[in-house]
Amino acid sequence: MIPRYQTVLFFLLLAASVIMGAALWQLRNRAEERRQEAQASTPTQAPLVAPAVQATLMVASDADDSMSERILSLPLPPSADARARAILGKLLDLYAAPGAAHPVQGGASAITQVFLMPVSAGGAGASGNTGNGGAKNGPEMAVVNLAGTFAASHPSGIETESLTVLSICATLHANLPQVTEVRFLVDGEERETLAGHADLTRTYLTAEAEPAVVGAQP
Amino acid sequence: MVVLDAAHGGDDTGGHSGNWTEKAFTLEFSVRLRSLLAARGMEVVTTREQDVTLDAERRDEIANHAQAQACLSLHATLSGSGVHLFASSLQPVEPAQFVPWKTAQGTAVARSLELAGVLNSALGQAGLNVTLGRTALPVVDSMTCPAVAVEVAPDPSSEQTATASLNDAGYQAKVAEALAAALVEWRSGGLGEGSPDNGSRRGAHAP
DSSP: OOOHHHHHHHHHHHHHHHHHHHHHHHHHHHHHHHHHHHHHTOOOSOOTTSOEEEEEEEEEETTTTEEEEEEEEEEOOSSHHHHHHHHHHHHHHHHHSTTOSSOOSOGGGGEEEEEEEEEETTEEOOOOOOOSOOGGGOOEEEEEEEOHHHHHHSOOSHHHHHHHHHHHHHHHHHHOTTEEEEEEEETTBOOSBSSSSSBOSSOEEGGGGOOSSOOEEO | OEEEEEOOBTTBOOSEETTEEHHHHHHHHHHHHHHHHHHTTOOEEESOSSSOOOOHHHHHHHHHHHTOSEEEEEEEOSSSSSEEEEEEOOOOOOOOSEEOGGGGGGGTHHHHHHHHHHHHHHHHHTTOOEEEEEEOOHHHHTOOSOEEEEEEOOOTTOOSOHHHHHHOHHHHHHHHHHHHHHHHHHHHTTTTTTOGGGSTTOEEOOO
């Protein structure tokens, strides 16, 4: 026969364990959210102490399936990879802004990484980072790693997806002329299409990303 | 003969918003266009007649075996406005006995651009807002017929919401009528003749 006080104590301890378990679970989830927020807010732009340089953004417009050149002065890091990421981040910030001519959610955090690597004779090379510059090292391939959330929230359609892809390619080429090829990954993996249409399995040649209509915006 | 490929289907909804799905729109539009073309005495092959999942290879097999004068890949979007026409961005290549499956459209891309021009002209004459471009679309890139992706976007002159505009039977009929007229012109002008798929000696390697 178990004494009554032991039964009561047992249930009290059991309840305390359940409550503590739930509290721990909540704390763990909050810590994970904080960690993810910290990752998402990793700056994609260079520190303001970096010298401001001119960057050319090829901004897409859904209205007439065109791209127009927009020249901005941005503080950019010297490393070509980081510079490419910062410039593309700015481009996607424009698309995420209210009233954008090519509205796409995501902003700068949609560009997780940009890697530059030499183009080998038979296609893409896989050697190391070229640091800053690379024009004198020959043509390069840019591998743009997009966030999965960006692809998931991208509007579906041939025109809108193609414009996103082509404006990224054209912007890269405008600022880093040595970039002649671009490939896309989503969350580090190959993906068939951006949002059901634009082919992400192919290598895009920046020479083919010339806009059909180019206008200059101040 | 014309091949109509209603994009997406089954598990692949394509674009969607609320109750509107691209797969349902393309199927409905395909049936509408097929009826118009049949009424004009044209033979039509469709890649799907119901809500089924169909991969790109199967769609291309159907299109390439049909040896069609024109192939239209039908899409819809809630972005932009009017009708968007896209030909393959592949560079033209000389016809060969065998061509790689993934770039088979290269042998027909010159005629695809001509077809896009005829469609553009007919849609423009119908008072529709048209944009013409080139893009990499796996389904179109593997077709050996003159092929154009037709993406129907909301009517810019409509004050309805994007989905309501696309569901508007009058708007759909206007676009379909213009496409049917263009395809009749394409056939009667003999512009679809001489395609590399006219002979069984030519084909594309399956992947």
